[in-house]
Amino acid sequence: MKQFSLLLTLLCCIFNATFYSCSDDDKTDNSLYVSQLNAKKGEVEYLLQNSEYGTAPGTYPEFSKTILENSIKGLNTLISKLDEGENTSQETVNTWLAKADAAMKDFKDTVLVDVTEDQRNLQQLKNKRTELEILLGTSDYGTTPGTYPEESKGILNTAIVDLNILIEGVISGTIGELTKEMTDSAIKTANEAIEAFQNTQNLEDKIYNLYVDGNNGGYIDFGYHQEFANFGTNQNAAFSVELWIKIDEYCNAGGEDNSTYLSACSDNPWGGWRVQSRFHNGNDGDLIRVSLPLDKTADGQGISLEEPNYGIAKAGYKKWMHYGFVYSENGVPGEDLDERFRMFYNGEKKGGSIRIGQEKRIWTYTYNSFINDRIPMTAFCRMNANGDRLEYFSGSIKYIRIWKTARTSSDFAKSASGDVTVDTNDPNLVCAWDFVVSSADLDPDKTEFKDLTGKYTATIKGAHSWKEVE
Incomplete structure (x- = not known):
């Protein structure tokens, strides 16, 4: 067989x-x-x-x-x-x-x-x-x-x-x-x-990010709107800011060591807010920080420029990072009642806070100078009352969001994970820009962009281009 x-x-x-x-x-x-x-x-x-x-x-x-x-x-x-x-x-x-x-x-x-x-x-x-x-x-x-x-x-x-x-x-x-x-x-x-x-072939839907050459005159002008810095009644103000940033070249202006990501801030006297990196030595002495002018006295006459920060070498240099912060005079959600500020790097809490005794209630967020000077909000630089462009850098920015409410840790973590969707009907959403376009929507000559709420217009000025996402 x-x-x-x-x-x-x-x-x-x-x-x-x-x-x-x-x-x-x-x-x-x-x-x-x-x-x-x-x-x-x-x-x-x-x-x-x-x-x-x-x-x-x-x-x-x-x-x-x-x-x-x-x-x-x-x-x-x-x-x-x-x-x-x-x-x-x-x-x-x-x-x-x-x-x-x-x-x-x-x-x-x-x-x-x-x-x-x-x-x-x-x-x-x-x-x-x-x-x-x-x-x-x-x-x-x-x-x-x-x-x-x-x-x-x-x-x-x-x-x-x-x-x-x-x-x-x-x-x-x-x-x-x-x-x-x-x-x-x-x-x-x-x-x-x-x-x-x-010619009828369905083209590959390529994605492009905005690049702004701030070191050669480029920046984004969001215009002046008090809503960019006025976030509630006195001693009850609350707001949150987040964005994605990639730095290709730090500020190269003589005597300046700040690279401003986003600013709705005046400086004479200080009012509003801005976020920037400072020092660019490639070590832990490099800082990411927020500038927040606060009333230090009960009568509102003394201004203290608080600048909470954390040290991290070349954060966002040649690579995307997610950054956000929250300020709330009634206490940051999930934190002690006397903690008024918290920042986030790629979804994680980082750096120091602003801790104020809840019983004192004498420090309040200030924006009067910003409103009086009618300073436009800008990206890739900050602007002073004379219209001078200061503390700039070259790189890319996307998914800018500003809320007039205190976001939670889980909210920032969700955004950092890549979920950048927003409810444009959310009454607490002040403004939002993506600055990300597909090949079908790409127009290299377009310089004005409505925000997702349809309320505000951003104008790209000076040297910029759109770079294909690899």
Whole structure:
């Protein structure tokens, strides 16, 4: 019995060598199948690489390469699947071998022969028709990038029908002499159809981030609006700010060591707020900090510029970081009642706070100077009452959000994780800008951008560009 079983196995392998598979599940046949496919692929590649292309008799039109290239692509796909262990049958392999033979025949049929001018013109029309048919049959259709809409098939089908009418008319004799002018005109029309078809391709939806060259005069002007700094009644003010920032070059102005991300701040006297990095030495002495002018006395006459910060080497340098802070005179959510401020780096609490005895209630957030001076809110620099641009840098910014409420730790962590959606109907959302556009919406000349609430307009001024996200 064992001998009989061994004999069956031997016969099976012999039959397999003559294009019969013992079993669709027998993975040991893959090496044979791959060998057959590689041998045929070698024939196709040899024909592709050793044929001459051009317009003279005996050469092949450039488009004819596509016939062989598509055949090689199909063979490579099947070979890769078999190399990865996928099963097939000899019948399937034979089908692909036959397809390759047919492709080589179709390729050879496109050769330009040395015949009369009339026949040569007719052959050019036939070759152009074949080119259209190949493009129609090998293109992918759908809605994803790289595909063509289904309705675009009509462009090529119409061009093929027009060529067929001309070709059949010449063959049947209903059309007189096929002149070079007639041929050139028909081919020109067909080429225009090919271009029109290709222009309908669904393009890859690339994403672009805004780059502003602050060191060479660029910045974003959000205009003056008291809502950017007035966040509630005295001793009950609360607001939150967050953004994503990437620094390509720190401030290069002589004597300045601050690089201002975002500012709604005046300095004579201090009022409003701003966020910036300070010192750029590449060590833990580098700081990210917020400037917050606070009334230090009960009568509101003494201004203290509080600047909580934390040290971190080159934070956001050449890479994106998420930054946010919250100020609340009634206490930061989740913290002690006397803690009025907290900042966040990539979703985590960082740095010092502003701790004020809850029973004292004498420090309040100030914005009067900002309102009196009507300073515009700016990014990539801060502005003084004279309109001077100070403490700038070059880099990118995105997903700016300002709320007139105290955000929680979990809110900042959620944003840092990449969830940057906002409810534009949220009454506590002051303003929001993304500064991220898709290729469909990209307009390099556009400089004005409405915020997501539709209330405010940001104007990009000076040196800037849009950089494709890699």
